[in-house]
Amino acid sequence: MTGDLVIETSGLRKEFRNRRGGRRVAVQSLDLAVPAGGVHGFLGPNGSGKTTTIRMLLGLARATKGTMSLFGEPVPARLPAVIDRVGAVVEMPKFAPNFTGRQNLAMLARSRGIPSSRIDAAIETVSLTGRDKDRYKSYSLGMKQRLAIAATLLKDPQLLILDEPTNGLDPAGIREIRDTIRSLGESGVTVLLSSHILAEVQQVCTSATIIGSGRMLASGRVDELLAGSGTGYRVAVPDPDTAVGHLEAAGFAVTREPRGLLVETEQPPETITRELARHDLWLSELTPVRPDLESFFLDLTRDETLGGDR
Ligand SMILES: Nc1ncnc2c1ncn2[C@@H]1O[C@H](COP(=O)(O)OP(=O)(O)OP(=O)(O)O)[C@@H](O)[C@H]1O
Numbered sequence: 001m002t003g004d005l006v007i008e009t010s011g012l013r014k015e016f017r018n019r020r021g022g023r024r025v026a027v028q029s030l031d032l033a034v035p036a037g038g039v040h041g042f043l044g045p046n047g048s049g050k051t052t053t054i055r056m057l058l059g060l061a062r063a064t065k066g067t068m069s070l071f072g073e074p075v076p077a078r079l080p081a082v083i084d085r086v087g088a089v090v091e092m093p094k095f096a097p098n099f100t101g102r103q104n105l106a107m108l109a110r111s112r113g114i115p116s117s118r119i120d121a122a123i124e125t126v127s128l129t130g131r132d133k134d135r136y137k138s139y140s141l142g143m144k145q146r147l148a149i150a151a152t153l154l155k156d157p158q159l160l161i162l163d164e165p166t167n168g169l170d171p172a173g174i175r176e177i178r179d180t181i182r183s184l185g186e187s188g189v190t191v192l193l194s195s196h197i198l199a200e201v202q203q204v205c206t207s208a209t210i211i212g213s214g215r216m217l218a219s220g221r222v223d224e225l226l227a228g229s230g231t232g233y234r235v236a237v238p239d240p241d242t243a244v245g246h247l248e249a250a251g252f253a254v255t256r257e258p259r260g261l262l263v264e265t266e267q268p269p270e271t272i273t274r275e276l277a278r279h280d281l282w283l284s285e286l287t288p289v290r291p292d293l294e295s296f297f298l299d300l301t302r303d304e305t306l307g308g309d310r
Pocket residue numbers: 016017024025026044045046047048049050051052053164196306307308
């Protein structure tokens with residue numbers, strides 16, 4: 001195992017044959033490196049190959065080429081040796097609708113030989129305490145999703161793989177799942193969180209891999225990925241053309257935007273105000289712009305064509 005990597009892939013490739021005999025490359029040359037501990041975002045637009053990669057890691061799909069390992073053990077060959085340390089929610093598991101959440105977990109625990117003492121901890125971790133004795137069919141989508149996570153927690157996994165856990169949830173549901181994932185990451189579990197919703201990911205992930213069309217576009221600590229993105233100010237002035245001229249002459253990098261100007265600088269905002277005031281230009285708005293994963297991701301994936309046959 002390289003360093004402390006919990007998931008590692010090298011040159012991973014997956015091709016699907018379509019009915020016309022053509023090939024669809026879903027994943028190509030993917031080198032994934034997920035360090036131990038914390039939440040790792042696995043990010044990419046719809047159809048970029050996230051689910052396919054996860055399915056290959058879990059032995060649910062066969063790789064066309066490349067190698068994979070979990071906890072340093074080659075998979076799928078050694079999957080039986082490590083699978084007990086891995087919890088995964090790839091699609092919504094089938095729960096009994098007329099049983100309560102707790103009864104569903106109890107059935108699962110019994111069938112897998114897991115002590116029932118783990119049920120309380122799992123329910124508490126996903127914040128279903130108080131609703132655990134309600135029938136599954138009365139649960140909201142967010143609660144169902146949290147019960148699915150609780151089911152994987154029964155075996156006390158060291159790695160949790162969650163494929164788009166917030167799909168279809170409203171903002172409150174998203175917040176609840178996010179809180180659950182954050183506390184799991186803080187408790188020492190390594191979480192691989194796949195998502196196409198960047199704002200939610202930025203708040204919980206320590207590191208991330210961004211893919212587009214099955215290819216890795218960027219990977220690393222979230223703060224390091226964002227370090228290269230510009231910080232600055234969004235500025236509104238009555239006469240933008242004149243303002244651009246003066247700001248550029250003073251050495252600022254300025255971009256025209258529909259609602260004003262984007263001035264990239266590490267300097268304090270007074271430097272912009274002062275420069276414009278020197279030329280009798282008085283701004284009506286000056287808002288700090290922080291780098292975010294969403295813009296970084298959009299820049300990286302702007303040119304990606306999705307789902308084409310190659
Ligand atoms: N069984 C399959 N047969 C043929 N093509 C497939 C199959 N499964 C996935 N694909 C194709 O592989 C590509 C990657 O799909 P995948 O589901 O891995 O993407 P994703 O990033 O998980 O997307 P989403 O966010 O929509 O779940 C897509 O073009 C998809 O149509």
